[in-house]
Amino acid sequence: MSTISVSEKKEFIHWFLGHHELRKREVAWLLSYLSSKDELLKRVHFVEHVSQLPKSIVISTKCSDMPPFQFSRKKRVGTDVESVFYDLQLFPDEEIYIGLYFQDRTTCPKFAAVLEGNPMERQDLVQDQLLSLFAEMLLDQAVRRFQKKQLYARIDESLKNQDKNAFLELSTELNKLLDESK
Template sequence: MKKWVSAVEKRNFIKWFLDNHRLKRNEARMLLEFILKNHHILENIRFTEQIKPNEKTIVISSLNSDEPGFEFYYNKRKTDDVSTALGELMANPSAKVNMIVYFYGKSMNHRYLQLIEIPALDNIKRHEKHQKYSKEVDLVIEKAMLEKERQTLRHRIDLALDELNESLFKKLVVELKELEKKIESIAE
């Protein structure tokens, strides 16, 4: 379940980030400015919190972060050379690129939180949806089973009438009434 974020939102965040934070690596600033100038590259940027070694991932940090200033992961390799990342972006402008940005207060920054994909949150939402569907399916199955039981009781009542068995008839009618109350309570 991918979260779609517009290029305008990404651009606004990157501009805000560059305006409000000093980066550990000045070349990383140039890379972000290059991304801002190229709309088609910006559209393919995805903000995330996890390094994905099989995918292109750019990691950029501000001065007040404990993380490395710049890292680029591509083809199961890692480099701290900004020019390599810039070359990859220029050579493959339509390729998807993950970006991780480290700065003080990012966990509470609404601009940043709106951009990132949070797998744990997506998993929780998916689980809640699954639970809801599971309950609905259980309800449908229970209704079907009770309806089948109702049909069986009606058939047995008809047989009791055919055999003129009054005691069995009364017993089955009581069971049928209880079953119909149960069906009504489920329908609510």
């Protein structure tokens, strides 16, 4: 499932705890606990954004404006670190997504090395791409319909004016447009 190994996650957590001051001391205990349990750590994923995830934790350092700690499970949000320990005992097989907020996180190579994508964002991206494709198809269809209408009007005008050259040219253009839409 995860492309990041347990040892890489452990190494990152130890580095993170050694280099950053958390806004809640209990969060350090939680991260230490996670790093000591290989089976749990297999299901831990560090992500850039925790939106729309079934089970997520937001952790921030003193240099961040984000909330010190938030735990979200199935759209219920809490700020009690102890609740995560209980949840881990009750639901040890669930995936956990952690969003870390600290200074220079976007340029930190150690964070980038353990960063994984939010699976819900990928799902949203696919939906967005499908909607975009559908919109493009509708727009193409509307443009072709408009072009056909315009050509028919111009063909009628050429017949009315008895302009054989314009009629032939416009008829060829219409046939080409009709062939493209098949």
